[in-house]
Amino acid sequence: MCGIVGAVLREGSVLEGLLEGLRALEYRGYDSAGVAVGADGGVSIRRQAGRLEALESVLADGALEGARIGIGHTRWATHGPPTEINAHPHTDGGGRVALVHNGIIENYLELREELCGQGVEFLSATDTEVLAQLVGRELAAGAALVDAVRSTLARVRGYYAIAALAIDDDRALVCARQGPPLCLAVVAGGAFLASDPLALVRHTHELVFLEDGDVATLSPGSYAVVDAAGEKAERPAVEVELDEEQAGRGAFAHFMLKEIHEQPDVLARTAFDRIDEVEGDVRFTEEGWDAECLRSFDRVQLLACGTARYACQVAAFQLEGLAGIPADVDYASEFRYRSPRLSERTLALAISQSGETADTLAALRLARELGARAGAICNVPESSLVRAADCFLMTRAGPEIGVASTKAFVSQIVTSYLLSVAAGRARGNLDAGEGRALLEELRLLRPRLAQLLSRETHARIAEIAERHHEVKGFMFLGRGIHYPVALEGALKLKEISYMHAEGYPAGEMKHGPIALVEPGMTTVVIANKGPLAEKVRSNLEQVRARGGQVICVGSDAPSLALADEAVEIPETSPWLAPILSVAPLQLLAYEIALRRGCDIDKPRNLAKSVTVE
Numbered sequence: 304m305c306g307i308v309g310a311v312l313r314e315g316s317v318l319e320g321l322l323e324g325l326r327a328l329e330y331r332g333y334d335s336a337g338v339a340v341g342a343d344g345g346v347s348i349r350r351q352a353g354r355l356e357a358l359e360s361v362l363a364d365g366a367l368e369g370a371r372i373g374i375g376h377t378r379w380a381t382h383g384p385p386t387e388i389n390a391h392p393h394t395d396g397g398g399r400v401a402l403v404h405n406g407i408i409e410n411y412l413e414l415r416e417e418l419c420g421q422g423v424e425f426l427s428a429t430d431t432e433v434l435a436q437l438v439g440r441e442l443a444a445g446a447a448l449v450d451a452v453r454s455t456l457a458r459v460r461g462y463y464a465i466a467a468l469a470i471d472d473d474r475a476l477v478c479a480r481q482g483p484p485l486c487l488a489v490v491a492g493g494a495f496l497a498s499d500p501l502a503l504v505r506h507t508h509e510l511v512f513l514e515d516g517d518v519a520t521l522s523p524g525s526y527a528v529v530d531a532a533g534e535k536a537e538r539p540a541v542e543v544e545l546d547e548e549q550a551g552r553g554a555f556a557h558f559m560l561k562e563i564h565e566q567p568d569v570l571a572r573t574a575f576d577r578i579d580e581v582e583g584d585v586r587f588t589e590e591g592w593d594a595e596c597l598r599s600f601d602r603v604q605l606l607a608c609g610t611a612r613y614a615c616q617v618a619a620f621q622l623e624g625l626a627g628i629p630a631d632v633d634y635a636s637e638f639r640y641r642s643p644r645l646s647e648r649t650l651a652l653a654i655s656q657s658g659e660t661a662d663t664l665a666a667l668r669l670a671r672e673l674g675a676r677a678g679a680i681c682n683v684p685e686s687s688l689v690r691a692a693d694c695f696l697m698t699r700a701g702p703e704i705g706v707a708s709t710k711a712f713v714s715q716i717v718t719s720y721l722l723s724v725a726a727g728r729a730r731g732n733l734d735a736g737e738g739r740a741l742l743e744e745l746r747l748l749r750p751r752l753a754q755l756l757s758r759e760t761h762a763r764i765a766e767i768a769e770r771h772h773e774v775k776g777f778m779f780l781g782r783g784i785h786y787p788v789a790l791e792g793a794l795k796l797k798e799i800s801y802m803h804a805e806g807y808p809a810g811e812m813k814h815g816p817i818a819l820v821e822p823g824m825t826t827v828v829i830a831n832k833g834p835l836a837e838k839v840r841s842n843l844e845q846v847r848a849r850g851g852q853v854i855c856v857g858s859d860a861p862s863l864a865l866a867d868e869a870v871e872i873p874e875t876s877p878w879l880a881p882i883l884s885v886a887p888l889q890l891l892a893y894e895i896a897l898r899r900g901c902d903i904d905k906p907r908n909l910a911k912s913v914t915v916e
C-alpha cells in the first residue's frame with residue numbers, strides 16, 4: 304500500500320515536514336517517492352524511483368524550500384512499473400493540480416479512454432493520472448479545488464485516499480477518502496494529513512479520522528469536511544495513544560494484527576480492478592495469462608511451502624471446480640526429490656509471499672527443466688521467484704512484516720480464484736453469467752470479511768482464547784476446501800504460541816487422531832453449510848462424546864449449537880469460503896499467543912523468508 308502526506312503552514316517551509324512524514328511511512332514499503340509544493344502561483348514536483356533517500360538527494364538543491372503548502376507520496380506499485388514517470392504526485396496536462404493517491408481506481412481504463420478521445424495525452428501508466436487530469440479539467444472550467452475533487456470522485460469507482468493542491472489556490476489543501484484510511488492533524492501553525500497516524504503524532508495526538516465519502520479542505524489552523532452527500536460534516540478530533548516507536552504498526556500492537564485487519568483492503572486491491580463485470584471475466588495486466596495460454600494446459604502442478612502450500616490446496620479445489628483443470632499439490636521440498644512426470648502442457652504454479660523461499664524456487668526451476676511452463680503467484684515484484692518464472696501474478700498484499708503469514712494467504716487465495724475464473728471462462732467451463740456471479744461474490748466478500756474482523760467478533764474470540772490458552776493441545780478439523788484451512792489454523796497457532804496443534808481432514812479423525820481426544824484437549828472444527836455439513840457435524844459430536852472441548856467456526860447452525868464455543872461466519876461462494884473461515888483462526892492464534900507471552904511478530908526459531916534449504 305502507498306503512503307500519503309500533506310501539509311499547509313501559516314509560515315515556514317513545508318518540505319522537511321513532508322519528508323519526515325514519508326520516513327514514518329517507510330515501513331509500508333515503496334518503490335518510488337515524490338513531493339509537490341505550491342508557491343508563487345506555481346507547483347513544483349520532484350519524484351524519484353527507488354528508496355526515499357533517492358528523492359532526498361535531489362531535494363538537497365533547496366529549490367523547493369520555502370513553500371508553505373505541499374503533498375508527498377511513497378508508492379507501492381499496482382499500475383505501471385516503479386519508474387519516475389509513474390511516481391506520484393501526478394498532474395494534469397496544464398499543470399494546474401498536483402495529486403497523490405493510495406488505492407485503486409477500478410474504472411480508470413474507461414475514464415482514460417474517454418479523456419484520450421478528447422485529446423488528453425497521458426504521460427504515465429497509472430490510474431492516478433486519470434484523477435489528476437479530471438480535476439485539472441474542472442479547475443480549468445473555473446471550479447474551486449474542493450468542488451473539482453468532488454465532481455471528479457463522483458465519476459470514479461474504486462477505493463482511494465487522495466490529496467491534492469492547486470496552482471492558483473495555493474492556500475487550500477484538499478483530501479478525500481473512500482476505503483484506505485486518511486487522518487488529519489490541525490494545530491495553530493498549520494494543518495496536516497496522512498494515510499497513517501504515525502506520520503502525524505509528532506504534531507499532536509488529537510487526530511481527525513475521515514470517514515468513507517468525506518472530502519476535507521485544510522487551511523492553517525482549520526479544516527472543513529463535507530460528507531458523501533455533500534453536507535457539512537462534523538469530524539471531531541480523537542486522542543490517539545501512539546508513539547513513533549510503533550513505526551509501521553500504526554495503532555496496532557503487532558504487525559500480525561495490523562495485517563489481519565488489512566485483509567479487506569488487500570482483497571479489494573488484489574481483485575477489484577482485475578474484474579471485467581461486463582464480460583463476467585478477469586483481466587490481468589501481467590503478461591502470459593491470455594485465453595489461448597489458459598487453454599494450453601492440461602494440468603497444474605502447484606508447489607509451495609508452509610502457509611503458501613495450504614493456499615495451493617485451496618487453489619487446486621478452485622482450478623478443478625471452476626476451470627475443470629486437474630490440479631496436484633506438493634510440498635516444494637518433497638517435489639524436488641521425487642521423479643515428477645511433467646510435460647510442456649503442465650503449468651507448474653509456485654505460490655510464495657516472499658518469492659525467496661529456497662525450496663519453492665528450486666522446485667519451480669526443476670519443473671521448468673522437466674518441460675513445464677513455470678508460473679508464479681507472488682507478493683514481491685522484484686523477487687527471485689518472479690524473475691525465474693515464465694509468467695506471474697502479483698498478489699498485491701503489500702509488505703507482510705509479521706512472520707506468521709495472514710494477508711498474504713488471503714491474497715493468494717483471491718488471486719488463484721481469479722485465475723480459476725479466467726481459466727474457466729477461457730476453456731468454456733464457465734459462461735459469462737456464471738463468471739459474473741462468481742465475480743460478484745468476490746465483491747461481496749470484502750464487507751463480509753470486514754464484519755468478521757469487527758471489534759465484537761474479536762472480543763468474542765479473545766474470550767475463547769482466555770478459556771483455551773493453557774490446554775494440552777489442539778486438533779483442527781476441516782473437510783473439502785476447508786481441510787487446508789484446518790492445516791493453516793494449526794500452523795498459525797503452533798507458529799506463534801508454541802502449542803502443539805495438528806490439522807487433519809475431518810474424515811481422518813477416526814483413523815487414529817481421535818485417540819488424542821480427552822478433557823483438556825481442544826478441537827477446532829470448521830463446519831460450513833453444504834453437502835459435507837452433516838458429516839462434519841458427526842465428527843464434532845464424536846469429539847464431544849469423548850470429553851473433548853470443541854470450538855466450531857462456520858455457517859452451519861446445528862454444528863455451532865453443538866459446540867462448546869462458536870464463531871459464526873457469513874455465507875459466500877464455496878470457492879471463497881476459506882477466506883472467511885481462516886479469519887477467526889488467525890485471531891484465535893493471535894489472542895492465545897498474546898496470553899502466553901510469546902513474541903508474536905518474531906516467533907522463536909522462525910524467519911520471514913526461508914532462503915535456505
Ligand code: AGP
Pocket residue numbers: 608609610611654655656657658659660663706707708709798910911912913
Ligand atoms: C507462514 O505463517 C510461515 N511464515 C511459513 O510457513 C511461510 O508460509 C513459508 O515459509 C513460505 O513462505 P513464502 O510464502 O514466502 O514462500
